[in-house]
Amino acid sequence: MKAHPTWSDADAERYRRAGYWSGRTFGSYLRSWAEARPERVALVDGDHSWTYAELDTAADRLALGFQRLGIERGDRVVVQLPNRAEFVLVWFGLQRIGAVPVHAMPGHRRTEIEHMVRVSDAAAYIIPGRHARFDYRELARELVDDMAKETAGAPLRHVVVCGDPGAHRDFTGLEDLYDRTAPPSTGPTSGSTPRHAGEDGADSSDLALLLLSGGTTGLPKLVQRTHDDYAYNARAAADICALGEDSVYLAVLPIAFNFTLACPGVLGTLMSGGTVVVCPDPSPQTALRLIDERRVTITSLSPPLVPYWLEEAEHGHYRLDSLRILQVGGARLADEMARRIGPALGAQVQQVFGMAEGLINLTRLDDPEDLICTTQGRPISPDDELLIVDADGRPVTDGEPGELLTRGPYTPCGYYRAEAHNRIAFTADGFYRTGDLVRRTPSGNLEVVGRIKDQINRGGEKIAATEVEEHLLTHPAVTAAALVGAPDAQWGERPVAFLVCQGQAPSTRELASFLKQRGLAAYKTPDDVIAVDRLPLTAVGKIDKNALLQRLPRL
Ligand code: J2J
Structure with a gap:
């Protein structure tokens, strides 16, 4: 189960010999950290803290719960959790059985999540319930129901809610996944069979996680990290x-x-x-x-x-x-x-x-x-x-x-x-x-x-211009669209849409609600809309974004 495409045998050998690649998986790393310093505090969230031994035990217990759900080694699992200790517990729980977390940002919405679920062919989707005034269960509900109606492709099998699953009886609460029968990690002498279940045979050259790239053309790609x-x-x-x-x-x-x-x-x-x-x-x-x-x-x-x-x-x-x-x-x-x-x-x-x-x-x-x-x-x-x-x-x-x-030794050779x-x-x-x-x-x-990539960097958040442009083109009034990054004192850059429209151009607010309805993350929404008669083209017939930048009102 190698991640493809991968490093050449010669490079891999070189990286191993140099000691860069340790031959260890994250599941086994956590075990050895817990053995080396069981009582030290590894993780703190509010009033709760976990020692290394407790983190190790929590990963075991979740791993058994994931296995009971039917999640197996190599399965991809979209994880969309905000900053809470559970992110770390879930991440290591998945690692322990060799499952592969696919990282979604808390701000991602239906469009991004569906894309990640489909590309990775995810077995499960892990969400926070309600967070920052957004109900992730609603998003998951829509996605599960829509995918179940399709005849082609695999449905999304599981939704795990870190919190209350609410009325969604087919969703699983993270709490219910904890298998409290798993023995606690007690340091160097521990290591009973069930705690190693699923970890057997995991290979350090396997996929450990998938990260979303900032994207340049079309839909963002997944970066495969071993x-x-x-x-x-x-x-x-x-x-x-x-x-x-x-x-x-x-x-x-x-x-x-x-x-x-x-x-x-x-x-x-x-x-x-x-x-x-x-x-x-x-x-x-x-x-x-x-x-x-x-x-x-x-x-x-x-x-x-x-x-x-x-x-x-x-x-x-x-x-x-x-x-x-x-x-x-x-x-x-x-x-x-x-x-x-x-x-x-x-x-x-x-x-x-x-x-x-x-x-x-x-x-x-x-x-x-x-x-x-x-x-x-x-x-x-x-x-x-x-x-x-x-x-x-x-x-x-x-x-x-x-x-x-x-x-180099930690730059993968291709997207997933x-x-x-x-x-x-x-x-x-x-x-x-x-x-x-x-x-x-x-x-x-x-x-x-x-x-030189067609991307806007809004204070660290990456927006692939073509992805947003494709959404803009679905608006009934829009016949051509170009997204550019306007200089911005606070964000470095902010997305501005140049639109050619039939009739009245939508206002910035209308466009924001249109894109929200399409399930696009809010940070990708243009801050300004500028209506133009036509988009300037370069000599080779591409939209001339430099010329558009010149047309921006001076700050
Ligand atoms: C200018 N542009 C930068 C910088 C990233 C550590 C830090 C950041 C990222 C990240 C990351 C920049 N000055 N200091 O993954 O591990 C722009 C570049 C780059 C793109 C990558 C990490 N730091 N950038 O930002 O995958 O354009 O990763 O190619 O989100 O951000 O974006 P991303």
Whole structure:
């Protein structure tokens, strides 16, 4: 059951020999962490905490429950949980039986979820019940019922609700899945048969999880990460951040996000014997209070949150002296903002330029201040291979901007079940085309200077322009549509739709409710609509988005 397409045998052998790939699965990692330090606190959520042994036991008990439902090794399970301890428990429960979590963001709606369920052919969908004024059970109900009516394809077999399943009798409550007959993990001497059930034979080169890519053309693709590559990703990032048993990581951004989970995030912290504290909402008040109360040492943010944190910290209500590292990534952080972080929070800023597709760049703790504030870091592995190329695919002179191509020990060689797209997204030599324009500074650090992919980055949230355009075209008044990223002081970019319409163009509000009805996540909705007579074209007949950007009203 290999993830395909995969690294060549020679590369795999090289990565194993270098010690990057450990040959271990996440299910077995958790067991060994629990054996090494059973009594240390692994996870904190509100008033509840779990030691490593308790986390291990919870994973066993859930694993047995998942097995009882009929979920098997290799089955894909769409997980859409907000920041709660249950995310981590469910994730390791699935890992323990070799099932594959498919990460959905809390903001995703019917369109995105249905796509993920279909592409991954998911056996189950795990949801929070009601959260942030949205009832995920309603979404699941619609999806299950619609899929059951179809004659082709497999139906979605199970919905698991982390909370009250409500009136939906065919849904299963997560609580009911806990098999309390499984013996608790007691450290080195434990290891009875049922607790290992399902784990047998799991291979570290199997799929460990599927992440949603930001997407450029058509519908977003799934990124296939194996145990070997993802564990290395987390460990290498943890080493660079010097994490250890005293580290306390605050998970502020969604745990489903690659950044929060593994760069080094939740997994890197657990690998280092530290403690993960779950932040239930990203408000600066909640987060700064938790930093104070839980003596947090490291956390990660997207750029738009930074000014709010600095403002809140200025009030001086909180003890923030435990915080050593504030990671910022997902979108370009302004140099000026980077310079303000150290003095305001007393923590060191670390820029993170990463991607679900693999490659992560970090500024180093001992980089000169100027480099930390003006670059987005450098690769975390000595075996990350980087090429910076011009429009014809030829390497640029060092220091010049070009598209970043990469391959390496934690950058998979293709998207999941996307053969045609893989031929475009990867070079013949297996380099992933990031679509990012970067410049290598003399120090070796990269500066992200732009993008050639048709994507809008709204403060870290990625919007594939063509996906939204296809929805816009289904509006009865719209005959042509183009989505562009307008510069925005708060978000970096915001989506603006240029529309050619028959008759009256829909207002921004009308369009928002139209897209909501179509089940699209709210963050993809255009902030503004501009009606035009026709869309400008380039010489080769593509929509000229640069020309459209010029037409935006000046801020
Ligand atoms: C500019 N653009 C950036 C940065 C990502 C860690 C951190 C972020 C992500 C992530 C991640 C940027 N400056 N500092 O997965 O593990 C843009 C680039 C990149 C795309 C990837 C991680 N950091 N970006 O953001 O898969 O365009 O991952 O190719 O969501 O975000 O997006 P995503």
